[in-house]
């Protein structure tokens with residue numbers, strides 16, 4: 088298990104975004120093309136390790152969406168997307184997200200006090216995105232049963248734990264060292 092995922096990640100090109108070493112991969116970018124076997128493998132790993140006693144799967148735009156879709160098709164749990172687009176719907180909540188290379192506003196819709204959720208995204212790196220979202224989702228009175236970042240880059244998970252107290256489930260931990268992706272561990276090791 089996860090051998091194809093590891094191979095694909097190790098082959099990721101690195102592009103510079105300012106000082107930030109950004110790896111490019113099907114899981115985090117949809118580039119190059121995603122092998123459906125790999126998506127199934129990742130989805131199965133999330134299925135095995137996350138708490139699925141939830142009302143909704145919550146995806147973060149853009150690169151949480153395919154992961155949430157795959158999990159939703161396996162579990163029959165509905166999913167909702169936290170978008171970068173503002174709709175101005177009643178109850179919409181704005182969240183400011185900052186990553187290692189940019190920032191934007193995110194918009195939370197159709198999540199209601201007391202609902203149990205599984206939050207899923209592709210990568211946790213500086214933790215900026217998950218920290219901002221977890222704080223907002225807690226303020227909205229949601230019960231966050233699982234938080235998944237399929238890939239943990241660097242110290243992302245520890246930073247989120249320190250700032251929010253939340254344990255992020257990650258399937259693969261990696262870092263970029265000397266211009267290359269190095270896999271540090273997987274959830275199965």
Ligand SMILES: O=P(O)(O)OC[C@H]1O[C@H](OP(=O)(O)OP(=O)(O)O)[C@H](O)[C@@H]1O
Nearest residue numbers: 148149150186187211212213214215216
């Ligand atoms: O831990 P952090 O440093 O916050 O990085 C993680 C975030 O960065 C990427 O999002 P991005 O805003 O690039 O959007 P995308 O999903 O549309 O690529 C990724 O999808 C995560 O949401």
Ligand code: HPA
Nearest residue numbers: 108109110111115210212
């Ligand atoms: O290096 C990265 N690659 C892809 N997505 C990301 N999201 C945060 N960092 C990265």
